[in-house]
Each structure stands twice: as C-alpha cells, then as structure tokens.
Amino acid sequence: MQNEQQAKEFDYQPQDFEQVRQLLKMLTGIRLADSKDSMVYSRLARRLRALRLKSVSEYLNYLKKNSQETENFINALTTNLTSFFREPHHFDILKTFLQNNPGEKRIWCAASSTGEEPYSIAITAIEAFNRFDIPIEIIASDIDSGVLKTAESGIYPLERLNNLHPDRLKTFFHRGVGKNAGKAKVIREVKNLVTFEKINLLDSQWPIKHTLDIIFCRNVMIYFDKETQLKVLHKMLKLLNINGLYFAGHSENFSRVSELIRPIGNTVYQPTGGKL
Numbered sequence: 001m002q003n004e005q006q007a008k009e010f011d012y013q014p015q016d017f018e019q020v021r022q023l024l025k026m027l028t029g030i031r032l033a034d035s036k037d038s039m040v041y042s043r044l045a046r047r048l049r050a051l052r053l054k055s056v057s058e059y060l061n062y063l064k065k066n067s068q069e070t071e072n073f074i075n076a077l078t079t080n081l082t083s084f085f086r087e088p089h090h091f092d093i094l095k096t097f098l099q100n101n102p103g104e105k106r107i108w109c110a111a112s113s114t115g116e117e118p119y120s121i122a123i124t125a126i127e128a129f130n131r132f133d134i135p136i137e138i139i140a141s142d143i144d145s146g147v148l149k150t151a152e153s154g155i156y157p158l159e160r161l162n163n164l165h166p167d168r169l170k171t172f173f174h175r176g177v178g179k180n181a182g183k184a185k186v187i188r189e190v191k192n193l194v195t196f197e198k199i200n201l202l203d204s205q206w207p208i209k210h211t212l213d214i215i216f217c218r219n220v221m222i223y224f225d226k227e228t229q230l231k232v233l234h235k236m237l238k239l240l241n242i243n244g245l246y247f248a249g250h251s252e253n254f255s256r257v258s259e260l261i262r263p264i265g266n267t268v269y270q271p272t273g274g275k276l
Helices: 002-007 014-028 034-051 056-065 067-077 090-100 118-129 147-152 166-172 227-241
Strands: 105-109 137-141 155-157 171-173 181-188 194-198 212-217 242-247 261-266 270-271
Touching: 014 034, 014 056, 014 067, 034 067, 067 147, 067 155, 067 171, 090 242, 105 118, 118 166, 118 194, 137 147, 137 166, 147 270, 155 212, 166 171, 194 270, 212 227, 227 242
Parallel strands: 105 137, 105 212, 137 194, 212 242
Antiparallel strands: 155 181, 171 181, 242 270, 261 270
C-alpha cells in the first residue's frame, strides 16, 4: 500500500474505501465489491481535482458538510455501461408482446443511463405497431442526473450506433452535419415517447402513479444485497400488471422468489400475484 500510495496523486487509505462503500450503500443500495477500490479512487479523483482537495479523507469530510456534493458523489460512482438493443432477445420478446396485446401500454425503464435502452424500447414499439403515432408511454429513470442530461438530448457519437441496422439508423436518427458531424440525434417521434425522471430505487415513494405493463430493470439488482433486491422487486411487482413483463439482466436470477415471479423466457418474468 505504501508504494502504491507514493504513486497516487491523492492520499487514499483502506479506511477511506470502507467509508465510501458504506455511504454509497446507504444512499443508493449499491454494494461495492472489494475489488472496486481502484475504481473508487479514479472516479473520485476528478472531484478532488475540481474541489482542490488533497485526500479522499478530506473529500469525505467535505461531503458531510456540503449536502449539495452528494449528487456528484453518486454520479461519480454509479456505473453506466449500456448500448442500443443490448441483449437483443429482450426486444424480440417485447415486440411480440406488443403485437399480441394491442392498446395503451405503460413501460418503465428503471435504469436508463444515457438513454440507449429507453430509446431502443421506443423504436421496438414503433416497429411493433408499424407506425409512429402509438399509445405507448415510457418512463425512463436513473439515479445519475448527469447521464439523464445526455439521455434527454438524444445525441450520440456515430460509433455508439455501429451495431444498429442501417435501416434503423436511417429511419430513427438524424445524422449531424457541420459542427455536429460524426454524431446522430434520435428523431422527435422517438423522443416524444420517453419521459426522463431522476428516481432512486431506495426512495420510499416513486413518482409512478399508474399500473405498468412492462418493467425493464436490467443489471441493477446485481449491485444490491439480497434484502434490498427483494424489497425493490416486491415494490416493483406491486406496480406491474399481472399479465405484464419484467425484463431482468443476464446475471440476475429470481428462482429464490418463485412465489412472486415466474420465468417465461430467457431473463424475462411475469408476476404470479403471490405474496411473501
């Protein structure tokens, strides 16, 4: 640790990492693995430079005295790995569900990150209905206010769209020109289907007032301990139509709560209507 310390720009001790872990779990429910100590340092180093602080310990003290820094702390440490049509089999299932169950549908994308997932949902819905004017409402939420700003803009570097079929790229995006060359923007008809909200899944109440038909909550639960997973899942299922769909991440499994939710496909579930 001493040799590592000499090479670091800021003082960073094992007890600092433990304090960061405890605080992040209290604020967001996310539990950091032991292996994430280097990630914590690199992410928080940006805030230390911005605030002209010399140590992580000093930053933690600053955080206690300045509540407005909490948002920056959360934004720095939450992971936002995403892409368009990630885990594509989910979107095939979504399209079939919408075609087989026409009519108004409410969808919650509970970890929207920079917007690729909710826009993928919106594009799939348009393709399912084969028109732009569709009765679909998508709520896209994240705990990170920074990524939500990117998501709301709907503007992405073209390299982020490399996996899209050329027909989708042509139909659902405007290519930038001039100073915006090398970028593309989601078309208005797609953006209009999505409302972005900042939601912490640990909050006692969520600003969702109506029953949902579909919930995408992918690769979120893996960051929670089992008690928090169960609490969040139970709360989500109360909002989900009994015939609705719950899409989970590829590393998430709910076999231990089969009384609440049953698999109907590869990491796709339906509520059973049961209770714990």
